[in-house]
Amino acid sequence: MSASPASPASPVSVTVLGLGLMGSALAEALLAAGHRVTVWNRTASKAAPLVAHGAVQAATVREAIEASPLTISCVLDYDTQHALLEPAAGALHGRTLVSLTNGTPAQAGATEAWAHALGASYLDGGIMAVPHQIATPEAFFFYSGAQDPFDAHRTTLAALGAPKYLGTDVGTASLYDLALLSGMDMMFAGFFHATAVATSHKGTTASGFTEHLVAWLTSMLGMMPLMAADIDSDGPPVYEQTLDLVVAAARNMGDVARGTGVRPDHFDRTVAELEARIAAGETAYSARAAVQHLRVPTRG
Numbered sequence: 605m606s607a608s609p610a611s612p613a614s615p616v617s618v619t620v621l622g623l624g625l626m627g628s629a630l631a632e633a634l635l636a637a638g639h640r641v642t643v644w645n646r647t648a649s650k651a652a653p654l655v656a657h658g659a660v661q662a663a664t665v666r667e668a669i670e671a672s673p674l675t676i677s678c679v680l681d682y683d684t685q686h687a688l689l690e691p692a693a694g695a696l697h698g699r700t701l702v703s704l705t706n707g708t709p710a711q712a713g714a715t716e717a718w719a720h721a722l723g724a725s726y727l728d729g730g731i732m733a734v735p736h737q738i739a740t741p742e743a744f745f746f747y748s749g750a751q752d753p754f755d756a757h758r759t760t761l762a763a764l765g766a767p768k769y770l771g772t773d774v775g776t777a778s779l780y781d782l783a784l785l786s787g788m789d790m791m792f793a794g795f796f797h798a799t800a801v802a803t804s805h806k807g808t809t810a811s812g813f814t815e816h817l818v819a820w821l822t823s824m825l826g827m828m829p830l831m832a833a834d835i836d837s838d839g840p841p842v843y844e845q846t847l848d849l850v851v852a853a854a855r856n857m858g859d860v861a862r863g864t865g866v867r868p869d870h871f872d873r874t875v876a877e878l879e880a881r882i883a884a885g886e887t888a889y890s891a892r893a894a895v896q897h898l899r900v901p902t903r904g
């Protein structure tokens with residue numbers, strides 16, 4: 605990411621609230637794209653590198669919001685965000701607020717209602733990147749909420765990473781964001797578990813073993829679209845195994861963990877759950893059944 609400003613066809617004024625690792629990367633990307641950037645952060649000293657690159661530092665949240673038609677908020681969580689915005693709420697009238705703070709669909713819905721009651725436009729966003737990936741081809745962002753503010757600010761937001769608009773249901777961006785983060789979290793949990801088991805072997809390094817793990821998981825990624833098609837369909841699954849085979853493998857994975865001094869709890873829970881399904885008369889293991897068994901009744 606370059607700090608020397610480019611000259612976009614239409615430079616615009618943008619405010620960034622929150623200059624943690626991510627907020628600073630967002631502000632830097634907007635500056636690099638040639639926009640006029642106003643910043644505010646609780647710890648004022650974090651603005652210094654951005655001011656050196658041309659940002660204007662606002663003394664208050666209200667002053668920051670008033671500087672631009674578009675305010676991007678990226679702080680710790682929604683409670684923090686609301687506490688910052690509430691005293692300056694009047695300044696949002698006629699402006700657009702984009703929240704890139706991580707939160708839930710319910711928080712997105714409450715913030716949209718709050719913003720609309722103030723006469724502000726609102727978009728909720730999910731950042732699918734880490735700070736050093738901002739403004740690179742790897743970065744993409746989910747947005748949801750009213751179409752008009754997205755259309756109005758799409759080009760500006762594209763300076764951060766590819767914008768993917770998910771529609772007017774404001775909770776969709778955070779739903780997708782948290783679903784992708786859940787997948788990532790469980791993938792890393794699998795990596796940590798596999799590495800703990802493998803490095804119990806004398807002479808095996810995490811780096812050496814991880815070459816095998818990455819090759820294996822990369823080949824398994826190709827299964828996901830097939831499994832997804834099965835989950836979407838009502839027909840016979842394309843990919844299916846017997847539950848007996850899957851429970852036997854899970855039992856072995858739990859036993860090897862126990863034998864190598866690694867916590868076996870995940871596999872013990874899996875074995876118990878699969879045995880209950882076998883006892884209930886199920887015989888087949890498919891992606892569709894796996895997803896169905898994850899669902900719990902929700903209160904209506």
Ligand code: FVH
Binds near residue numbers: 623731732
């Ligand atoms: N960093 C990442 O990799 C992930 C990538 C995906 C999206 N997340 C979300 O982005 C939000 C901000 O994350 P961050 O990386 O900037 O986080 P920090 O570096 O820890 O900065 C936190 C900012 O929040 C401000 N803040 C915290 N508490 C308060 C408060 N009580 N009052 C006012 N501001 C507060 C903090 O201010 P300061 O400590 O510098 O004064 C930072 O600006 C987040 O939702 C991630 O989940 C990032």
